[in-house]
Amino acid sequence: MKKTQSQNLESTGLLRRRSLLLAAGASATLPALSWAAGNAGAAIPPLVKLIVGYSAGGPVDGAARLLAPALGEALGTQVIVENRPGASGSLGGEAVTRAAPDGATIYFGASPTITINPNIQRAMTFDPARDLTPLAPLLAYTNVLVVNNDLPVRNVKELIAYARAHPGKVFYGSAGVGASNHMCGALLEKMTGAPFAHVPYKGNAPAMADVMGGTLAMMFDIVATARTYIVAGKVRALAVTSRERNRMLPEVPTMIESGVPDYDVGGWYGLYGPAKMNPALVTAINAATGRMLAREDVTKRLSDLGYDAWSGDPAALARKGQADRQLWAMAAKGIQTE
Known part of the structure; x- marks a missing residue:
């Protein structure tokens, strides 16, 4: 059955309008597709494993379990603590270096693992400065x-x-x-x-x-x-051991006050991820950590345990790690472990 001229014109018009709509839709999705391509892997995963390199019940584990729920709230996801004890935290750090850099596995790094172990452990299988991505400082102690x-x-x-x-x-x-x-x-x-x-x-x-x-x-x-x-x-x-007196022991002098110049050391914890993490994901985790540490209930609980909240960008964590690693290199001369 042949179409009339008016039917052909109508069909042609419908096809033209459909083509225009499809073209408009395609152009509208281009920015979204471009953003997705440029930020692939930047979304916070629905479940984050927080790796602790020490046994359950110790001070590092205790601090991690104290912060995990608040960190999960700040990230908008679930954060669970997983213990990988051994080699003064190095086994946990090694596990993180082997994980995908998608934010699903992050490391609750204690300063000795980051700054002391590289100076004394012969069998250490990774370099924290090279194989981990600094995400955010967390807290400090004296x-x-x-x-x-x-x-x-x-x-x-x-x-x-x-x-x-x-x-x-x-x-x-x-x-x-x-x-x-x-x-x-x-x-x-x-x-x-x-x-x-x-x-x-x-x-x-x-x-x-x-x-x-x-x-x-x-x-x-x-x-x-x-x-x-x-x-x-x-x-x-x-x-x-800190440069300033500690609020919990205000009557006790510092090492510097006691006649040992430049003796200014302390411990700290920070968040790290595997190498080559997406910068947008790093920024998102860092911002969430800052929001967590700004909560009064979190800082009070940390203070009650003798910790000081330590907010900062990833570069601040990297600089502190490098400086302390150099400091401990002097003290570690002649000390080695397997």
Whole structure:
């Protein structure tokens, strides 16, 4: 059956209008397609694994589990903590370096893993500065030097003099070779020439017990943990390791005030991802972390535990990691682990 001229014209008009509509639709989707191509992988995944390189129940794990729910709220996703203990946090970091750079796996990095381990671990399989993407600083903490109450010293100068008078007989404990409190002691040795003797333990608690009992002369410990024993009079605090006095122990001088110039060290935690993450995704995670750390309930809980919230951009975290790695390189000379 042949179409009339009017039917042909009508069909032609319909086809033309359809073509125009399709063309308009295609041009409208071009910007969206272009954005998607340019920001592929920038969306926050529906589930984020927060890798902790230490066992459950320890201070690193505790801080991660404290922040995980708030971080999930800020990211608009679910954040779960996964423990990958071993090699002073290095096994957890290695697991993150092997993950896809899509934000689904991020690392709750403790400063010793980032800055100390590369200086002392022969078998470390990755370089944090090369194989991880800094995402955001999280929090910082300070150590304090405490001594047994019967040790006849009242300040750091007297401690140094006593160690020089009793070479190799002033023992200090730590949570293990390469732990931050071990390196605090090693750094004090390097800066002062005082001949302290290191005794590694499997955690801070048994070392502190031996300081109180007199088996050890001294140790460095996190302010929040040591404060209980200091206030109870079970150990004597000589100095904090930060440049400024600590709010939890305002009466205790700094190492610098105590006559050890440039002794300014502390621990911190930061978020890291695998290498080659999309910059837009890095920006999104960093911004969410900043929102989390701006919450008063979060900062209060951190403060109650002796931590200071530390907000900043990824570059600030990278700079801190590099500076501390160089500092610990001096203290780590002659110290190596498998």
